[in-house]
Amino acid sequence: MDFRKIELIGFKSFADKQEIRFDNGVTCIVGPNGCGKSNVADAVKWVLGEQSAKTLRGTNMQDVIFSGTQNRKSLSYCEVSLTFDNSNKIFKDIDYDEVVFTRKLFRSGESEYYVNKKPSRLRDIIDLLHECGISKEGYTVIGQGKVSEILSSKPEDRRAIFEEAVGIAKTKAKRLETSRKLDRTRDNIVRIADITTELERQLEPLSKQAEKARAYRALSDELKYHEVNAYLYRRDNAASVKSRINLKIDELKEQLEARNLELNEAVKAYNAHQREISEADDYIRQLNAEHVEKVQAYERQSGEAKVYDEKINFFRAEIKRLEGEISEAEGKISELGSKIREKNEYAETCGKEIEKIENRSADIRAELLKVLSEMNEGEKMAEDAQNAILTSVENLADIKQAIGALDAEKNVMTERQRETLEKVKTLSDELSLLYAEKAAAENETSALEKTVQTIKDDVKDKQADIESINYYINDVTNKLYALNSDISALEANRRMYGNLRDSFDGFQYAVKKLLTAAKSDDEIGKRVKGVVANVIRTDKKYDVAIETCLGGAVQNVVTATPDDARYLIQYLKRTEGGRVTFLPVSSMKPRYETSETRRALSERGALGLANELVSYDKYYDNVVRYLLGNTLIAEDIDSAVKIAEKYRFAFKIVTLDGDVIAS
Incomplete structure (x- = not known):
């Protein structure tokens, strides 16, 4: 590079125009102290874009203007020009063999920049010089102590020197500036999207108002026309027509008033529709929650119904078993009754025989008494006979014979009495056994009757339980029918709102068109990941706060890469689909919370960070942090104000009611 000369006018100690040429062979500038050697180096740095007055050894930038002496007045401006040889086209964008960079400063603080005497910007001059490896931050001008600083610098600092020498600094500066422009552009796009959304929302009522206004204008023109005609007609014709014209004007x-009223009604209807849409969204969320609750209740009650069905089947089996036992018990009772009847008949028969035996025993006793009396009489007769023996030996044989007959008869009667007593004893034993069997049968019958009564009571209890269970089953069935009807209604509502969602109602025209195309076109569908509204989910409590944080970004379309976004933009341009804001996941710069934000979470009224109060797929983390990062959700405006004042408005705060305190 060939640096030819420098021209100075009014710069520091150079009051008059000075020209210093740097021909081949110029190595240094020498001179006594205070002659202005350092001012030449300051002039070069000043033209290269130096903005720090301290670097130029001054307190403010006006100190570089010649301030005057005792014999000479100060100047009102200063000007420095650097001339370069461009025959080798070191400045590719300038088609001149010589390039002159000029900077001019007035005492009012205004600065002017020129390239070849044509007004330019400081940025343009810096960019042109960067192409040649020249900049105010680099080592084009090395001041006092700079060499030792370079020699003692760290490797990464030396790398910066080399980058500056090979011209990478310009690319880095452009990259930094481009990143800033992209950030500003994104912010502008978000603001434009918000403005567009608001304008689109106002478009329909404004179109209605415009239509009303056009009608009003037409009616006004017509009114003026009729007024003029009426005036002319009144002037040219009889005054009797005036009344008719007045009537027409009143009509x-x-x-016009009716149209104004209609306009007001239309505005009110529009506002009402907006409220209904908001209420419908709330109702959808409520229906979804109720649907989940109903399904869970249905599943619980289905499980309970199955348990009760098992109980019913068990009780029915128990009833069948008890009925079998009852029938067996009734059979046993009938069998025992027949046995009892047989025993009673046998007892009656035995009683009759006992009566006969007792009667016979009484007869035998009477005969025995008779025999005993006869025996007593015989003994008396024997005594008489013995007495007679004494008196008559002749009658002795007859008496002995009579005594033998009486003894034989006595023995027969005794044997018969013994047999009768044994028979009576046997009959008495049989009668006692029969009475015992009768008592046992009666006890068994009583026990069976008690068992039967117990079984009947159990059957009644089981029947009561069955009736209660049937009542509960009917209640459960009715509830199931009600739940099924509720579920059917919820399903219908879900299908209706699903159809609304699938048709993308509520989205901007361009977003709706793009999402509709994504459903039918696979090439577009694989590039569209969805809209922010579908990517993020949150609790109903935080709906207003999160919607406020997102603003118009809820309708931004998410893509995987910037290439996908460019493809979709080209598609919208081809089809005249309008404008859409895209958020590529790979190029989004997440906004991370600061230490102040983390400390603020412990403050009273702080509910959490916005990006942590929503649920989403981790794939979209960059997008969510870009939209909601470093934002605190507070309970109310009072808590938000206290937190913001304590941390000096270091981060954005949004309340549950949608109030915003910006950082």
Whole structure:
């Protein structure tokens, strides 16, 4: 590079125009102290874009203007020009063999920049010089102590020197500036999207108002026309027509008022529709929650119904078993009754035989008594006979014979009495055994009757339980029918709102068109990941706060890469689909919370960070942090104000009611 000369006018100690040429062979500038050697180096740095007065050894930038002496007045401006040889096209964008960079400063603080005497910007001059490896931050001008600083610098600092020498600094500066422009552009796009959304929302009522206004204008023109005609007609014709014209004017005024009323009604209806849409969204969320609750209740009650069905089947089996036992018990009772009847008949028969035996025993006893009396009489007769023996030996044989007959008869009677007593004893034993069997049968019958009564009571209890269970089953069935009807209604509502969602109602025209195309076109569908509204989910409590944080970004379309976004933009341009804001996941710069934000979470009224109060796929983390990062959700405006004042408005705060305190 060939640096030819420098021209100075009014710069520091150079009051007059000075020209210093740097021909081949110029190595240094020498001179006594205070002659202005350092001012030449300061002039070069000043033209290269130096903005720090301290670097130029001054307190403010006006100190570089010649301030005057005792014999000479100060100047009102200063000007420095650097001339370069461009025959080798070191400045590719300038088609001149010589390039002159000029900077001019006035005492008012205004600066002017020129390239070849043509007004330019400081940025343009810096960019042109960067192409040649020249900049105010680099080592084009090395001041006092700079060499030792370079020699003792760290490797990464030396790398910066080399980058500056090979011209990478310009690319880095452009990259930094481009990143800033991109950030500003994104912010502008978000603001434009918000403005567009608001304008689109106002478009329909404004179009209605415009239509009303056009009608009003037409009616006004017509009114003026009729007024003029009426005036002319009144002037040219009889005054009797005036009343009819006045009536016509009144009618037109009434129509105008009616149109104004219709306009007001239309505005009110529009506001009402907006409220209904908001209420419908709330109702959808409520229906979804109720649907989940109903399904869970249905599943619980289905499980309970199955348990009760098992209980019913068990009780029915128990009833069948008890009925079998009852029938067996009734059979046993009938069998025992027949046995009892047989025993009673046998007892009656035995009683009759006992009566006969007792009667016979009484007869035998009477005969025995008779025999005993006869025996007593015989003994008496024997005594008489013995007495007679004494008196008559002749009658002795007859008496002995009579005594033998009586003894034989006595023995027969004794044997018969013994047999009768044994038979009576046997009959008594049989009668006692029969009475015992009768008592046992009666006890068994009583026990069976008690068992039967217990079984009947159990059957009644089981029947009561069955009736209660049937009642509960009917209640559960009715509830199931009600739940099924509720579920059917919820399903219908879900399908309706699903159809609304699938048709993308509520989205901007361009977003709706793009999402509709994504469903039918696979090439577009694989590039569209969805809209922010579908990517993020949150609790109903935080809906207003999160919607406020997102603003118009809820309708931004998410893509995987910037290439996908460019493809979709080209598609919208081809189809005249309008404008859409895209958020490529790979190029989004997340906004991370600061230490102040983390400390603020412990403050009273702080509910959490916005990006942590929503649920989403981790794939979209960059997008969510870009939209909601470093934002605190507070309970109310009072808590938000206290937190913001304590941390000096270091981060954005949004309340549950949608109030915003910006950082």
